[in-house]
Amino acid sequence: MEKIIIEGGYRLEGELPISGAKNAALPLMCAGLLTKGGLTLHNLPNLADIKTLASLLTELGCHITYEKDGWDRGLGQSMTIKADHITSTTAPYDIVRKMRASILVLGPLLAREGEAIVSLPGGCAIGNRPIDLHLKGFEDIGASIELKEGYVRSSGKLRGGTIYFPTVSVGATENILMAACLAQGTTTIENAAKEPEITDLAQCLVAMGAKITGIGSSRLVVEGVPELHGAEYTVMPDRIEAGSYAVAAAMTHGELELIGKNLPEVMTGTLGILKKAGLTFINTDKGLITRLTNDKIIGINAVTNPYPGFPTDMQAQLMAMMTLCEGASVITETIFENRFMHVPELCRMGADITINGSTATIRGIKRLLGAPVMATDLRASMSLVLAGLAAEDITEVNRIYHLDRGYERLVQKLEACGAKISRMKTDNI
Numbered sequence: 001m002e003k004i005i006i007e008g009g010y011r012l013e014g015e016l017p018i019s020g021a022k023n024a025a026l027p028l029m030c031a032g033l034l035t036k037g038g039l040t041l042h043n044l045p046n047l048a049d050i051k052t053l054a055s056l057l058t059e060l061g062c063h064i065t066y067e068k069d070g071w072d073r074g075l076g077q078s079m080t081i082k083a084d085h086i087t088s089t090t091a092p093y094d095i096v097r098k099m100r101a102s103i104l105v106l107g108p109l110l111a112r113e114g115e116a117i118v119s120l121p122g123g124c125a126i127g128n129r130p131i132d133l134h135l136k137g138f139e140d141i142g143a144s145i146e147l148k149e150g151y152v153r154s155s156g157k158l159r160g161g162t163i164y165f166p167t168v169s170v171g172a173t174e175n176i177l178m179a180a181c182l183a184q185g186t187t188t189i190e191n192a193a194k195e196p197e198i199t200d201l202a203q204c205l206v207a208m209g210a211k212i213t214g215i216g217s218s219r220l221v222v223e224g225v226p227e228l229h230g231a232e233y234t235v236m237p238d239r240i241e242a243g244s245y246a247v248a249a250a251m252t253h254g255e256l257e258l259i260g261k262n263l264p265e266v267m268t269g270t271l272g273i274l275k276k277a278g279l280t281f282i283n284t285d286k287g288l289i290t291r292l293t294n295d296k297i298i299g300i301n302a303v304t305n306p307y308p309g310f311p312t313d314m315q316a317q318l319m320a321m322m323t324l325c326e327g328a329s330v331i332t333e334t335i336f337e338n339r340f341m342h343v344p345e346l347c348r349m350g351a352d353i354t355i356n357g358s359t360a361t362i363r364g365i366k367r368l369l370g371a372p373v374m375a376t377d378l379r380a381s382m383s384l385v386l387a388g389l390a391a392e393d394i395t396e397v398n399r400i401y402h403l404d405r406g407y408e409r410l411v412q413k414l415e416a417c418g419a420k421i422s423r424m425k426t427d428n429i
């Protein structure tokens, strides 16, 4: 195991490069299954989840090549996925349980091969994460679905249809969108999720020859085509990583220039709330400068919602910042049923937070105190790092494998901006 050690109280200043978005890269990689022509993706983040998915795609018969990691050129890595011969249509439990996004191979396999056997992903720290909306959607476009021994067995020739999602689901929208590209006829997806990562996926599919209208809206219409051709596509910047580091600048009373293309556009849901909390954002030709407007964090009320609302993936990071607010703040989590795992750990650092159901009330305090804390999931671990950057003395964040799933080169990026942070091996927890 490894842990991160932070000596808090140092202002962050300078340029901080934002990596390609994990939650765009994962579905984009799955889209590589839809064509024999080869899909080249640029600006992929160098993350554990990307490697896990690449190993799954290889097991399915894809040939994956990497260009030299573009980090030294200020870019992510480039990857080409060649799926000319799919040799397996099974996504095994030991991979899917590690990374839920593996479920996104279901749609492409069904569309390409007429069958897919994918392990049910199971729950995770933040909730039980069902996939009923995915499965209902596939049935609506002609697939037969059978659940057996913890696996989804799906098969059938996909035909166009109309799908209405009663709950907005990012993954279900992505899965159906990819499958519909090769279905016979036209598919309409009503109440589709509108996250920028879905727009990124749709634009890449169009570059591969898909016929999709309504991109960016909650109504996607896909006219199926017999096949898709190869393409090249550059992954959008990670809006959640950018929001996380904006919080880091505010909590350390510093100033960062977040480097990434069209960050203001993709950060819509986040910027509004952070501005209300007292942050200033200035567009530059390289990205976005951010700092506290009047050197104080203002207590606000926030509710997580599907895009363009405040993203649930920023909830833990906002809460870390609100521990130091003037006055009090109320944060309500509406997307996942168990996404307050960071609260007891923040309280160990002196935060004053009380939870009532899906609502947390945070009363601002003057200073957080460093302490050994435990990461429980990806975004909770980032909230603990943020608290450590602002806290007095030393904070140790344990179980940082959670962080490696979503934050590329976190220690290097923060150290380069003035943080006193390092990672080391540990033999306990």
Ligand code: EPZ
Pocket: 022, 023, 024, 026, 100, 101, 127, 128, 129, 130, 131, 132, 133, 134, 135, 167, 168, 169, 170, 171, 172, 193, 312, 313, 335, 336, 337, 378, 379, 406
């Ligand atoms: C994606 O997960 C993201 N992951 C999550 O980011 C993000 O928190 C989530 O969208 C919401 O924005 C990736 O993109 C890889 P959902 P996903 O389907 O697709 C319920 C991170 O930290 N639901 O939009 O799994 C579900 O339980 C991760 O980067 C069903 O009931 O999320 C949840 O309550 C965490 N049935 C709500 O919908 C279904 O079939 C939204 O889930 C599917 C979902």
